[in-house]
Structure formats: structure tokens, C-alpha cells
Amino acid sequence: MTICATQYVADSKLQHAANVTAQWLDNDQDGVVDEPRLIVPLQGNHATLLMSSEGFSDQALDKLEPYFDHMVGQDLAANETNPQRQRDASQEEIHHLIVNAGWQYYLPAVFSxxxxxxxxxxxxxQLAEQQRLYKYDDPTCDDACKTIEFFYLGTAAYLGSKADLESDEMRVKTRKELQHMLPGLVKIFESKRYRYPLVKWPDGNYAFSNNIAYVGTKLR
Structure with a gap:
């Protein structure tokens, strides 16, 4: 995984995003990627997190568009990364990137x-929508988008991230409720065929920071 940042992104925000990324990949925090079979698709898709201070403008995204032909990218604003007294958006955006560039390519029958x-x-x-357990009203979000949003919120419920479940998008709020109302989703999480992150909700405190390579030159 590569993380790029503009010159206006503080090093502390960049480091936090890197630590959250590491925690999603090494969720039991033993210094080794939990599911090593993700490495090939993540590298092959050039999985890249693009950080800006307050979100990229439409003009900036237009300039970046040609690069998306050669990589799977995801943007993240620094002002939404580990903010005070607000939800940390880094967990969600980085999870989206790892799913889109890694899990979907590794096991499409499960994660596509x-x-x-x-x-x-x-x-x-689809089952959650039919049962009125999940609803995402953003008109710009198609079925693929809604699937990935749902999968993230299901993960948040399983691992106990209350900040991500304050809205009514996901009506299933806890692991116990998931087991009762969406047992099929829990079965996906807990499958023995692979190792999905089930140990810890990423908080930016990663014990093996020496596994993260940092290059100080920032994009302009």
C-alpha cells in the first residue's frame, strides 16, 4: 500500500493513516500481515491512498484521473483524519481501499x-435492504458503492465502532444483533477460508511502526 500526501497534510495525519492501514492488514498486531494472499492483488493494483488537507477539488481530481487507469485509489482528507471530538474517517476510507484493491480481487465470489x-x-x-436493516440514501452511490458501504458498517458493528453507527444507515449496531439478524454476514467475517480483521478496531496505535517506510518528500 502506498500513501501520498500534499504538502499541506501534517506528518501526524500521514502517520496516523499509515498506522490505521497497518492495523487493517495486521489486525492482530503481531507484525505480520494477517492474510498474506492480499499482498499480490494490493501490489498488482497499486493500491494508493491520496491525502489532501480538506479534500481534493474537482480540478485536482481531473488531473489525477489518468493515474486511476493504472492504480486503485482512494482519497482521504486530513481534516477528517483523527480529528478531535469527531468520527475518524481514516478507518472507513482505508477499509474501502483494501477491499476494493485487495479482497475483491483475492476472492471475488465472496467480496466482489x-x-x-x-x-x-x-x-x-440486498438481504439487509429487503429486511430494512440498511439504507443508504446518497443518490450518487450505485449498487457497488452501497455494497462496500454496507460491508464497512457491518465490520464496524462486529468490532464495536459506535462512532460509525450513530446514523440510521445501519440498523444493526452490535455483534450480537448481527448474529441474530444477519448471520450470513457474520459467517463471511468468521470464515476459516481466510483471515478477515476481527480482533481490533484500528485506532492509529500500531506497535510495529518500523514496518512502515516513510519518505519525506510530499506532492505539490
Whole structure:
């Protein structure tokens, strides 16, 4: 995984994002990637987190667009990264990137967001909507987007991130409720075929920071 930042992103924000990334990949925090089979698709897709101070302008995104032909990217604003008294958006955006560039390519039958693939998480999203357990009203978010948003919020419920569940988008708020109302989603999380992050909600406190390579030159 590569994280790039503009010159206006503080080093502390960049480091926090790097630590959250490491925690999603090494969720049991033993210094080793939990699911090593993610490494090939993440590297092959050039998974890249793009950080700006307050979000990229439309003009900036237009300039970045050609690069998305060669990588799977995700943007993250520094002012939403580890803010005081607000939800930390880094967990969500980095989870999206790892799912989109890694899990979907490693096991598409389980993690794909494609309508034609109709993966296991896609079916769980449809089931949750049919049962009125999940609803995402953003008109710009298509079925693929809603699937990935649902999967993240399901993960938040399983690992106990209350800050991510304050809205009514996901009506299932705890692991116990997931087990009762969406047992199929819990089955995906707990499958023995792979190691999905089930130990700790990333908080930016990663014990093996020497595993993260830092290059001080920032994009302008």
C-alpha cells in the first residue's frame, strides 16, 4: 500500500493513516500481515491512498484521473483524519481501499461488489435492504458503492465502532444483533477460508511502526 500526501497534510495525519492501514492488514498486531494472499492483488493494483488537507477539488481530481487507469485509489482528507471530538474517517476510507484493491480481487465470489458477480457480501447487502436493516440514501452511490458501504458498517458493528453507527444507515449496531439478524454476514467475517480483521478496531496505535517506510518528500 502506498500513501501520498500534499504538502499541506501534517506528518501526524500521514502517520496516523499509515498506522490505521497497518492495523487493517495486521489486525492482530503481531507484525505480520494477517492474510498474506492480499499482498499480490494490493501490489498488482497499486493500491494508493491520496491525502489532501480538506479534500481534493474537482480540478485536482481531473488531473489525477489518468493515474486511476493504472492504480486503485482512494482519497482521504486530513481534516477528517483523527480529528478531535469527531468520527475518524481514516478507518472507513482505508477499509474501502483494501477491499476494493485487495479482497475483491483475492476472492471475488465472496467480496466482489459487482451486480453480475452477485458475491456473498452483495447478497447480504440486498438481504439487509429487503429486511430494512440498511439504507443508504446518497443518490450518487450505485449498487457497488452501497455494497462496500454496507460491508464497512457491518465490520464496524462486529468490532464495536459506535462512532460509525450513530446514523440510521445501519440498523444493526452490535455483534450480537448481527448474529441474530444477519448471520450470513457474520459467517463471511468468521470464515476459516481466510483471515478477515476481527480482533481490533484500528485506532492509529500500531506497535510495529518500523514496518512502515516513510519518505519525506510530499506532492505539490
Amino acid at each position: 461488489d459487482s451486480k453480475t458477480q452477485r458475491s456473498e457480501i452483495y447478497k447480504q447487502w
